[in-house]
Amino acid sequence: MTTTPAHIDVSAIDFDVLGVWMDAEGLPEGPFENARPVLGGTQNVMVAFERGGVPYVLRRPPLHVRAKSNEVLRREARVLAALEGTGVPAPRLVAAQTADEPVFYLMEPVDGFNATTGLPEPHASDPAMRQRMGLEAAVALAALGRVSPDVLPGFGRPEGFLERQVPRWTSELESYGRLEGYPGPEIPLLRETAEWLERNRPRAFTPGVMHGDYHVANLMFSHAGPWVAAIVDWEMCTIGDPLLDLGWLVATWPSSQLQVPGLPAAEELLDCYAELSERDLSSVDWYVVMACFKLGIVLEGTHARACAGKAPKDIGDLLHQTTLDLFARAQTWISR
Template structure:
C-alpha cells in the first residue's frame, strides 16, 4: 500500500473515536493518520489509537451511487471469512446501519507485487515461482468455503447461463453513447458462440471474489505465501471456477514485474490438487473471464468516444480488450498452455 492524495483532514476523527468507544475498542486520541491506496476509489486511511494500528475503509467523499452498498457487502464478506483459513484483511468492526458506511480492519503485514519486490522475492526465482502457485492455493482455500456463511449474498441459480447474455447486453448498451462507432473486436461473435455451445452442465456454488488477479493479492514479506486477498467489491455467490478463469485471463507475462511466474497450466494443476471441483471445463472459465473483462473495459473506450472519459485511457483499455479477446482465441484454439 502506498500514499495517495486523500485529504485525511476531511475525516472526522473525533466522531470516529466516539464510535470506536461504543465498539469497546481501546480509547485514546487518533495518531499517525496517513492515507493508503487499496486499488479502488474508496478512501483508506491508516492510523493508531492506544498503540493499536487500524485501517479505515470508507466511500470517497463524493460517493458513487452504490459506494455504501458495496462497502456493506465488503464488510459482510470479510466478517464471514474472518475465522476461515482464507487469507483476508481481518475485520475489526463495521458501521453499516447508516451512511457513510465504513469499517475498520487490521493492517495487512504484506506487500503488493505491482509496487515492487522486497527480498528475498526480488533475487530468488524459486520464491517468485512459488508466489504464483500460492495465488492458486489461496483461491482453492476460498473455493472450499461453504456459501451458507453468506445467505442471500448472490444468485447462484442460473449463474453461468446468465453470463453471455448479460455481457452481450452490456456491450450493446454502449451504442447509446454518441460518438461510439460500435465494437470493433475481432473474435467477439466467435467467442460468444463458443461459450454458449460449451456451457458447463452444472457447478457447485461457492464464494467468489469476482476480481481475482495478481494485483489484488498481498504477499508475506518473509516468503511466497499470500498474506491477504484484498478488494472484495465484486464478491458474490456464484461459480468459484470463474475466479480461477479470471486469474488465468489476467495472468502477468513472464517479462513483467514478477519474472519467473508459473504458467497458467501450472496454476490449474496446483488448484486441482487442492480442490474436488470438476476442472474439465477450465478453458471455458478462462475464455468467459476474457469475454467479460474485455466488455467491461470496452465501456471506458465507448465513454471516451463520447467525450466522457480521457481518450488516452479509452484507447489503452480498448487495446487491452483486443488483447483479452486474442487471449480467448488462443485458449479456444488450444494455444495457451
C-alpha cells in the same frame, strides 16, 4: 479526548465522531496517532492510524458518494466477517458501522506488499521465491473455493449464474452504443466467441464464494515468504461459480503489471489449483474464455467513453488494445 491529525482531510474522516463510536464498540481509547492515507486502486477512502497502541485501517466511501457506495461497503464488511476462521487470507474485520451512512469499517493492517508496485528482497532476487508466489495465488484461491456458501446466506444469486453470463455482458456491450462517437465494438470474432461460450457452457456447477476480480493486483504477499498475506478489494464478491475466479486469474496471467522472470505458466496455476480442489476442472477452458470475454467487454467500456470524450483518449486506446488481446487469448483457449 480525541485529536484530529492536521494532515488528513477532515471532510473525509471526522476523528471526534469516530472516537465516540470506537469507545462505544469497546475498542482501545486514546488520541489518534500517525494517521495517513492508504494508497490503492480503489476510489474508496482508506486511512491508517493508531489508537491506544493498536493499528487500524478505516475504509469508507469516497467523498462524492456513488449510488451503490454504501451498499458495497456493507457487503464487504459482511464478507470479511464471514471469512474469519475459514483459512482464506483476507483482512481481519475489527468492527463495522453499517446502520447509518456513510458506512465504514475498521480492519487490521495487512503485513504484506502488492507485487505490482515492486518486489522487496528476498523476492526480487530469488527465482524460486517468485515461482512459488505465482503458485500461492492459486493456493489462496483454492482455499476460497472450499468455503461453503452457507457462510453468506442470501448473498448473490447462484441459480442460473452461468446462464446469465453471456447475455449479461453482451447487453453491457450493446449499451455502449448510446455513447455518441463510439463506432461500435470493433472486436474480431466477438460473435463467434459468444456463440462458443453458449454452446460449451458447463451444465452444472457447485456454488461457492467468489471474489469476482481475482488477479495479482488484488493480492498482498507476505514479506516473510511467497505466501499470500491477504486477498483484498472484495467489492465484486458474490455466491456463484468459483471456477470463474480461476478463469479470471489465468486470463490475466501474467499481469502486464507484473512482468518479472520466474513466474509459473498458467498451466502450472491450473495444476496447483487442481491438486487442492475437488471441483471439476474438465471445462476449465470455458472459464478462461468467459473471463476474457467479460473483462474485454468491461475494458471496452472505457474505450467507448473515450470516444465520447468522457475519458482520456490514450487510456481508451490502451484498454481497447487490451480488449483485443483478451479476445485473441480467448481464441487460443478455444482452439486448445
